[in-house]
Amino acid sequence: xxxxxxxxxxxxxxxxxxxxxxxxxxxxxxxxxxxxxxxxxxxxxxxxxxxxxxxxxxxxxxxxxxxxxxxxxxxxxxxxxxxxxxxxxxxxxxxxxxxxxxxxxxxxxxxxxxxxxxxxxxxxxxxxxxxxxxxxxxxxxxxxxxxxxxxxxxxxxxxxxxxxxxxxxxxxxxxxxxxxxxxxxxxxxxxxxxxxxxxxxxxxxxxxxxxxxxxxxxxxxxxxxxxxxxxxxxxxxxxxxxxxxxxxxxxxxxxxxxxxxxxxxxxxxxxxxxxxxxxxxxxxxxxxxxxxxxxx
Amino acid sequence: xxxxxxxxxxxxxxxxxxxxxxxxxxxxxxxxxxxxxxxxxxxxxxxxxxxxxxxxxxxxxxxxxxxxxxxxxxxxxxxxxxxxxxxxxxxxxxxxxxxxxxxxxxxxxxxxxxxxxxxxxxxxxxxxxxxxxxxxxxxxxxxxxxxxxxxxxxxxxxxxxxxxxxxxxxxxxxxxxxxxxxxxxxxxxxxxxxxxxxxxxxxxxxxxxxxxxxxxxxxxxxxxxxxxxxxxxxxxxxxxxxxxxxxxxxxxxxxxxxxxxxxxxxxxxxxxxxxxx
Numbered sequence: 001x002x003x004x005x006x007x008x009x010x011x012x013x014x015x016x017x018x019x020x021x022x023x024x025x026x027x028x029x030x031x032x033x034x035x036x037x038x039x040x041x042x043x044x045x046x047x048x049x050x051x052x053x054x055x056x057x058x059x060x061x062x063x064x065x066x067x068x069x070x071x072x073x074x075x076x077x078x079x080x081x082x083x084x085x086x087x088x089x090x091x092x093x094x095x096x097x098x099x100x101x102x103x104x105x106x107x108x109x110x111x112x113x114x115x116x117x118x119x120x121x122x123x124x125x126x127x128x129x130x131x132x133x134x135x136x137x138x139x140x141x142x143x144x145x146x147x148x149x150x151x152x153x154x155x156x157x158x159x160x161x162x163x164x165x166x167x168x169x170x171x172x173x174x175x176x177x178x179x180x181x182x183x184x185x186x187x188x189x190x191x192x193x194x195x196x197x198x199x200x201x202x203x204x205x206x207x208x209x210x211x212x213x214x215x216x217x218x219x220x221x222x223x224x225x226x227x228x229x230x231x232x233x234x235x236x237x238x239x240x241x242x243x244x245x246x247x248x249x250x251x252x253x254x255x256x257x258x259x260x261x262x263x264x265x266x267x268x269x270x271x272x273x274x275x276x277x278x279x280x281x282x283x284x285x286x287x288x289x290x291x292x293x294x295x296x
Numbered sequence: 297x298x299x300x301x302x303x304x305x306x307x308x309x310x311x312x313x314x315x316x317x318x319x320x321x322x323x324x325x326x327x328x329x330x331x332x333x334x335x336x337x338x339x340x341x342x343x344x345x346x347x348x349x350x351x352x353x354x355x356x357x358x359x360x361x362x363x364x365x366x367x368x369x370x371x372x373x374x375x376x377x378x379x380x381x382x383x384x385x386x387x388x389x390x391x392x393x394x395x396x397x398x399x400x401x402x403x404x405x406x407x408x409x410x411x412x413x414x415x416x417x418x419x420x421x422x423x424x425x426x427x428x429x430x431x432x433x434x435x436x437x438x439x440x441x442x443x444x445x446x447x448x449x450x451x452x453x454x455x456x457x458x459x460x461x462x463x464x465x466x467x468x469x470x471x472x473x474x475x476x477x478x479x480x481x482x483x484x485x486x487x488x489x490x491x492x493x494x495x496x497x498x499x500x501x502x503x504x505x506x507x508x509x510x511x512x513x514x515x516x517x518x519x520x521x522x523x524x525x526x527x528x529x530x531x532x533x534x535x536x537x538x539x540x541x542x543x544x545x546x547x548x549x550x551x552x553x554x555x556x557x558x559x560x561x562x563x564x565x566x567x568x569x570x571x572x573x
Contacts, residue, residue: 026441028410030425095315108556111562112319125322127329177566180567233507258420271416271417272417275414
């Protein structure tokens with residue numbers, strides 16, 4: 001046996017320490033800093049003079065209609081996009097689980113939305129949704145499905161749905177992939193046994209596939225929802241939160257308050273509030289996952 | 297019976313075609329737009345097959361924008377962040393997986409906890425701190441948060457992978473007099489090639505596409521990355537689709553080449569090897 005200067009335990013700690021120090025410095029410490037800042041008013045122009053104002057920022061938040069607007073928009077965004085991405089993702093997973101030729105093309109088709117930068121993908125759709133020259137209007141008019149051109153990004157409801165569509169397009173393939181992994185983990189014997197018992201396609205799907213996919217679905221649901229709550233890129237690239245503030249989300253609101261109006265203290269408080277929302281939701285999800293695993 | 301089979305196959309391929317079309321259409325359409333003349337871009341009803349094809353839009357991209365700079369900056373930032381994240385992940389994973397540390401679960405949970413901090417929460421303090429130290433508009437201002445944000449994922453992936461490597465290999469190497477560092481370098485790393493490529497791919501793509509930090513930390517075009525450079529190009533009232541379409545296509549050429557070449561690896565990486573496609 002070689003004699004080492006450090007024993008195994010010390011060596012292991014030495015290996016782990018750099019990463020931990022790095023995380024604490026770049027993520028942990030700033031997070032503590034923002035919590036402190038949320039209780040202050042920060043004057044950017046006076047060279048960063050911080051004045052402690054207690055919970056005043058938080059009171060301002062709860063009396064600010066723009067915050068509730070952003071909150072409502074974010075909730076709507078999250079629920080609708082997550083719903084559709086799982087619906088379509090499930091369809092994609094079932095589709096991809098079959099045998100067919102031309103896998104390379106389909107692989108590329110699956111990866112393309114994921115690989116594109118969200119802002120660039122948003123620009124593609126912004127162009128397709130263009131009120132004057134966009135392809136979507138053209139197709140709808142040619143099919144006589146509408147009377148005149150729709151100014152998609154110019155009115156609140158259509159703008160929101162344009163964003164939902166764009167985002168759903170971007171992430172459905174990824175969800176599809178994750179669900180596909182779950183599908184392929186189900187042994188075929190289970191289906192064979194069900195077929196022998198006379199179960200039809202729909203029954204097999206509802207009573208075998210879905211229950212066995214539950215853990216994968218739950219985990220994917222957690223991640224996709226927590227990501228969706230923090231949406232920013234699509235909104236910035238397509239509408240900048242407009243028209244008015246009708247497509248503004250929580251993170252966009254934070255961006256606007258902090259970096260456009262220079263209200264750093266207020267923005268910090270908004271960030272802290274968002275963190276609380278996310279932690280709470282994450283906690284509930286994990287509780288749900290734990291419970292369902294117990295039952296399984 | 298046979299007829300039903302053909303019908304089902306037909307449906308399958310129809311669905312596949314629809315899927316592929318929906319996936320490719322935005323890109324293809326933008327490409328067609330980019331080679332049209334302004335006259336045909338801004339016409340309605342839409343011109344699907346251009347009568348005249350031009351490269352002028354591509355030329356004006358490079359004339360009007362420091363696009364080459366954006367590309368270089370993206371490469372530098374994404375590349376460096378990926379390397380830092382990889383190195384730290386591998387070291388940490390080695391420490392967590394091969395030494396029977398009792399606190400290893402705690403540390404893994406620590407990393408998971410860091411991951412749940414909302415992305416935007418750290419931007420405000422980091423912005424202020426960087427400002428104080430004059431680090432805004434530098435590569436560092438992006439590289440540090442990028443590496444930190446991908447680290448939990450890298451640590452989890454690498455640790456899981458290292459844990460699966462049988463102890464017998466280690467014991468054999470120890471008998472041959474292998475040092476602990478040598479163990480990492482000569483034994484584990486070669487075996488870890490799959491997980492290293494997975495982590496690098498996912499981290500690199502994430503950094504390349506990142507927008508929020510790139511938007512806020514950098515305000516000078518010389519240091520801008522591609523996503524911010526392209527999105528900020530249009531002004532308040534003008535949206536020159538002729539140039540923007542060309543710019544977006546140029547921006548995604550490397551990405552498209554990338555997924556064309558590494559398809560299988562990416563898919564198996566994204567699903568932790570569960571999908572062998």
